[in-house]
Amino acid sequence: MKIPKQYENIDRFPVALDAIIFGFDRENLKLLLIKRDFEPKKGEWSLMGGFLKSDESLDEAASRILANLTGLKNIYLEQLYGFGEIDRDPVERTISIAYYSLINIHDHNKELVKQFSARWFPIDVLPDLIFDHLKMVEAAKARLRYKAARQPVGFELLPEKFTLPELQQLYESIYETDLDKRNFRRRILSMGVLVKTNEKQKGFSKKGAYLYRFDKNKFDMLNSPSNGAGLSFKPPNI
Amino acid sequence: MKIPKQYENIDRFPVALDAIIFGFDRENLKLLLIKRDFEPKKGEWSLMGGFLKSDESLDEAASRILANLTGLKNIYLEQLYGFGEIDRDPVERTISIAYYSLINIHDHNKELVKQFSARWFPIDVLPDLIFDHLKMVEAAKARLRYKAARQPVGFELLPEKFTLPELQQLYESIYETDLDKRNFRRRILSMGVLVKTNEKQKGFSKKGAYLYRFDKNKFDMLNSPSNGAGLSFKPPNI
DNA sequence: GCAAAAGTGTTACGAATACACCCATGA
DNA sequence: TCATGGGTGTATTCGTAACACTTTTGC
Numbered sequence: 001m002k003i004p005k006q007y008e009n010i011d012r013f014p015v016a017l018d019a020i021i022f023g024f025d026r027e028n029l030k031l032l033l034i035k036r037d038f039e040p041k042k043g044e045w046s047l048m049g050g051f052l053k054s055d056e057s058l059d060e061a062a063s064r065i066l067a068n069l070t071g072l073k074n075i076y077l078e079q080l081y082g083f084g085e086i087d088r089d090p091v092e093r094t095i096s097i098a099y100y101s102l103i104n105i106h107d108h109n110k111e112l113v114k115q116f117s118a119r120w121f122p123i124d125v126l127p128d129l130i131f132d133h134l135k136m137v138e139a140a141k142a143r144l145r146y147k148a149a150r151q152p153v154g155f156e157l158l159p160e161k162f163t164l165p166e167l168q169q170l171y172e173s174i175y176e177t178d179l180d181k182r183n184f185r186r187r188i189l190s191m192g193v194l195v196k197t198n199e200k201q202k203g204f205s206k207k208g209a210y211l212y213r214f215d216k217n218k219f220d221m222l223n224s225p226s227n228g229a230g231l232s233f234k235p236p237n238i
Numbered sequence: 239m240k241i242p243k244q245y246e247n248i249d250r251f252p253v254a255l256d257a258i259i260f261g262f263d264r265e266n267l268k269l270l271l272i273k274r275d276f277e278p279k280k281g282e283w284s285l286m287g288g289f290l291k292s293d294e295s296l297d298e299a300a301s302r303i304l305a306n307l308t309g310l311k312n313i314y315l316e317q318l319y320g321f322g323e324i325d326r327d328p329v330e331r332t333i334s335i336a337y338y339s340l341i342n343i344h345d346h347n348k349e350l351v352k353q354f355s356a357r358w359f360p361i362d363v364l365p366d367l368i369f370d371h372l373k374m375v376e377a378a379k380a381r382l383r384y385k386a387a388r389q390p391v392g393f394e395l396l397p398e399k400f401t402l403p404e405l406q407q408l409y410e411s412i413y414e415t416d417l418d419k420r421n422f423r424r425r426i427l428s429m430g431v432l433v434k435t436n437e438k439q440k441g442f443s444k445k446g447a448y449l450y451r452f453d454k455n456k457f458d459m460l461n462s463p464s465n466g467a468g469l470s471f472k473p474p475n476i
Numbered sequence: 477g478c479a480a481a482a483g484t485g486t487t488a489c490g491a492a493t494a495c496a497c498c499c500a501t502g503a
Numbered sequence: 504t505c506a507t508g509g510g511t512g513t514a515t516t517c518g519t520a521a522c523a524c525t526t527t528t529g530c
Binding site: 003004005006007010011012013014015038039040051052053054055056057058059061079081082083084085086091092093095097 | 241242243244245248249250251252253276277278289290291292293294295296297317319320321322323324329330331333335
C-alpha cells in the first residue's frame with residue numbers, strides 16, 4: 001500500500017510503559033520500586049519501566065515489563081494515564097503510558113527483584129522518584145481508591161485465603177482511614193462474594209479468625225448480566 | 239549528554255491524538271465527526287485526529303487538533319485512554335491517545351467544520367467509524383457519565399445562560415434515562431453553583447423558564463479547599 | 477379557555493452510621 | 504486469670520426516591 005502523505009514527515013517517539021506495582025503485607029499498602037542502574041539518575045528510585053516494541057500491544061508490553069521484574073503472569077493490570085510532557089525524560093522526548101498492577105506481595109520472584117535492586121516501600125513513606133513518577137503514583141493511588149470502591153479488586157492483593165480483619169486492614173490502608181468493624185463486615189458479606197471456610201488463622205491472634213475465600217463465580221454471576229456499574233462496594237466516607 | 243544504551247535500538251512510533259467532541263443542541267447529546275479525505279478509509283467517518291509533534295505536550299497537541307477543527311481554544315479537554323493494538327492503523331503501527339472535549343455546539347467555526355466535511359451526529363445514531371474509533375467513543379461516553387456525576391461539567395456543553403429544563407434534558411441525554419423534575423431541581427440547586435437571573439427564556443414554552451448562570455467562583459470555592467473528591471453531584475440511579 | 481410546559485413539598489424507604497459488649501484462646 | 508484480638512445487633516440519621524397539583528401564557 002502506498003503510504004499516504006499524512007504519514008510522511010511526522011515525528012516518531014519512544015513509547016515507555018511504567019508500572020505502579022501495589023502489594024499488601026497484611027499491614028501496609030506498598031509499592032515495588034527499583035533502583036535505577038543506568039544514567040541519567042543512576043542509583044535513584046524509579047518505577048519499573050521499559051519501552052514498547054513493535055510486535056506487542058500496550059497491554060502486552062506492560063505485562064511483559066511487569067513479568068520482567070516479578071516473574072508473574074496474568075496479573076491484574078490496568079492502564080492508568082499517558083504522560084507526555086516535553087521534558088519529562090531528559091535523554092529524549094518520550095511519552096509514557098503508566099499502568100498499575102495489584103499483586104500478592106509474597107508471590108513473586110525474589111531473585112529477579114534482587115537483580116533490579118528493587119524494594120517494597122510503604123505507600124506513605126516513598127523515597128524521591130525520578131522524572132514524573134511521583135505523579136504517576138499519585139494517579140495510581142486515586143485510581144485504586146476509585147476502583148476498590150466499586151469492584152472487589154482487593155482480593156488481588158491478598159493470598160487465596162484471608163481473614164476479614166486482614167481485608168479490613170487492606171481497605172483501611174487504601175483509604176487511609178479507620179473503618180468500623182461491624183459495618184465493614186456487614187457490607188462486605190452482604191455482597192455475597194465471600195465464602196467462609198472452616199479454617200481459622202493460627203498464630204496471629206489468640207482466638208484466631210476465620211479464613212475466607214473470594215468466590216469468583218459468584219462475582220462474575222452478579223457482575224455479568226449487565227448490572228450497570230456492577231455490584232457496588234460503596235466507597236467508605238472519607 | 240551521552241545517550242545511554244537503554245535508549246539505543248528501541249522502536250519509535252507515531253503518536254496520534256484523537257478527539258471525541260461532545261456537543262448538546264438542547265435536545266440530544268451529539269458528537270462531531272469528520273469525513274476522512276485521504277486513504278485508507280477515505281470518505282468514511284472518523285474522529286478528528288492528528289499526530290504529536292516534538293515541540294508540544296500531549297495536552298497541547300490535543301488542544302491544537304481540537305482547535306484545527308473548531309477554531310476554539312481553552313476548551314474542556316481531558317485525556318481518556320491510550321489505544322495501542324498492533325494493527326489498529328493499517329498504514330503503520332501507531333498508538334493513539336484519545337481525548338474528549340465538551341463544547342458549546344453553537345460556538346464553533348462553521349467554515350472549518352465545512353472544510354473537514356464534519357457533521358454532528360446524535361450519540362445514539364452514529365455511523366460506522368474507522369479503526370478503533372467506536373471503542374474510543376464508548377470509553378468517552380462512560381467517562382462523561384462518570385465525570386458529570388461528580389463535577390458540574392454539564393455547563394461546558396451549554397450556553398452561558400440556560401434553563402433548568404434544558405440542564406435536565408442534558409443530563410437525561412448523558413445518562414439515557416428520565417429524571418424526576420423535582421428531585422433534579424433540588425439536587426442541582428442544593429449544590430449552590432447556579433445563579434438565577436431575572437430573565438425568562440422566550441419562545442420555547444408559553445410560560446417561559448427562568449435562565450440560570452453557572453457561578454464558577456462559587457464552584458471553585460466549594461471545590462478548592464481540598465474538598466476530597468470535590469462537591470458531588472450524585473449519579474442518577476440508572 | 478385550553479394546551480403545554482414550568483414550577484413547587486411531603487412522605488416513605490433504605491442505606492449508612494454510631495455505638496458496646498461477649499467470646500475464645502495463648503501465655 | 505488476664506490480655507489480645509475476633510465476633511456480633513440495634514437504634515438513629517440522612518439521603519434518595521416516589522409522587523400530583525398549581526401556575527403562566529400563547530394560541
